[in-house]
Amino acid sequence: MTCIDKIDPAAPRAAVAVTSNHLAAELSETLKLAVPLALTQLGQIAMMSTDLAFIGRLGSEAVAAAALAHTVFFVSFTFGMGLVSAVAPLAAQAFGARDPHVMRRALRVGLWVALFMALPLMFLPFHGESVLLALGQAPAAAHLAQQYLFGLVWGILPALWFIALRGFMSAVNRPEPVLWITLAAIPANALLVYLLLYGKWGMPEFGLFGAGLATTTVNLGMFLAGVWFAARRRPFRKYHVFSRIWRIDRPLMGKLVAIGAPISLSFLLEYGMFGAAGLLMGLISTPALAAHQIALQIAAILFMVPFGVGMAATVRVGHAVGRRDPDGLRRAGYVAVLISGTFMSVMTLAVILARFEIATIFLGEASDTAAQLTAMLLLIGATFFIADGVQTTTAGALRGMNDTQVPLLFATISYWLVGFASAYALAFWTRLGAPGVWIGLSLGTAVYATLLILRFRLLARRLGK
Template structure:
């Protein structure tokens, strides 16, 4: 009897050990994907920061024009990026199902979709000056912004093609080449911007057009490098993704659009809300707008890590869907969300503790009005940062299940009916000013994260038998 009493707990402990081993294995696989992807995103931020640093030497008017140009460009590019991002879940599901033919088809249809989308997307940057003038921007700034856009616009297609290749590489658990390419692109971008912006070492001095052209050349180079890896290096080579590439798979194209278009629209809703928040800050004061931009830049840097984890979640969940593994699906999603939540919690604590020092880095003096307001917004952002990390990772997990349409509805409700309305009401009706705008952003993001988690829980129980 005593033997039985001692032996009975053994089975639960064994089950817990197996579960613990599975969670540890899932965490290791998620990190293996997420770390290169997150570092790649940080590399993109590094290139943008380098561009602004070089452009800043031409004066504040030029920096303002570049900011306007980026606004126009990213509205256009974001739509294409969301559509091509659908390559990742489609290829990941095919990898989980051990269907190499479908993996080839997913990448090829993504490349074709990028080509079809790039041509109309280029129309917006080509008419950037007219758009900015219609929005009430100063003619001189709009004209300078158009020069930058003339250089940037040609990079849309190779950049979208590179995103498709990145999705394919991630789907086969090999995102490292994307990171290597990005790391090589950072100094190459800096050199090209330096040469073409200022006309150094015998290069023509193109000004803002040269800075945009440098970005285009770097986008083209990263795409060419991605093609070389995909066609020539294992394990990508064995999939023969470029064979018969001239054949367009229209049925799969329709599926990619059905999955990717809601991703694009959700990205635009999110991007639009933060743009609208900037406009609200501009109505409050220039001090509020400056503090908002600094706090938002910190949020953007922190966001890159959970965004990379979200891309890893898309792949890991897609693999589980492909092999019809409901337990693996749940494990992949929850581990990724927990990883993002833990990272953002640590970073949020660090930002809160160093908020005055962060303001001083950007502004020089931590005691002026703008610096104090920046520190206040970073403190309010404590809940925003965590919710933002959770929402992007959960959205990535849902994309792994091709679930993008209901999250689009959630984005509309959360970002605009809750977030923007709350930001406006708290800032102007309740009199909280800039703090009210950030409270509204935090509320909208928290609602979005909550709805996405509930959606994932529901689908994780019902999607697979």
């Protein structure tokens, strides 16, 4: 009897069944993590939209000031958010390795890094008016923006602490408390903004400063609620996450900074490219800038779901790294990318079909120049939306392997050498104008997504060997 004769004919079918079961299990586990995280991100967008809706009643100048204030604020906050985001992969790898001691240390160093970074990060918002005036903004709008920033700036530290807690809770496969806290924060934020912005129910009328102060208060409340869950509720309390909180773990803190700093810079490169694209639109025309802002808002809403899936991918890949499971690592990464790609494909089709209605909702008349241009940009965004979802999810998977430095290089090349350069060239060296800017954004994002997928394949194959 030959070796071939000895092979069980049912073995290939059994192997396929095992693989299918593993994929189904991975899909289920990823969705359990991703859905609460994605809904949490959408909740954050809902709070921002509520703020703008209330501020809008003060007039267009107040809305413009709020937009400028958010631009300044998020430059600082994004850098801190990238650093603290490194808590998730460190804690997830420790969870996979069944090392609760390192899990506790990961959260602890995240909280300390947030504290050390908070004061430097507050410098820019405290001087927002000077920065905006230096960039050529109108003095009245810059002054109003500064009032809003004076209220917002104090919320940086509790917001960063909440992100650290979110990373820890996700690492132990329990992101639901973060979602519950966010859902409770939406009406609380709306009520506080209403009271402090307009001075209702006997409260002082603080204007834009009151709106910022309300957001800061809600951020503090969310952090305190997160502390309660982490310290008192199962399964978190068994990790004793606040035990010896005063101890500064310098080696692990250095590792967190080494992982998190490239994430921060990548976020800033991406954020900077879209900000620069807005400046290009402003040079083209006012309708072009309005259309760009609306299309970008739609993109931001859609982006929240794959961003949540990317956070889930960080955790799932981190678990596989911790338990030394290269097959599980590959499954976690590819399943997450499949989820994001499928979701964004469906939503992109919906946006294409409803692009004129979306423009009308924001701008009124569908025949308006800005509305027509908005519909065109949303059509061009068909490739951009999908690539954007794939890149953020793949980047999340790479973070689960602590791979953040090479993606930073990819972001520099893709967003600026390809994306912004193409946007500028197509907008001003051809007759494309505003559509050329979005074609450039789409090219840069597609290149970034492709490079990240190739990087993930390379590392997954290398770890498998």
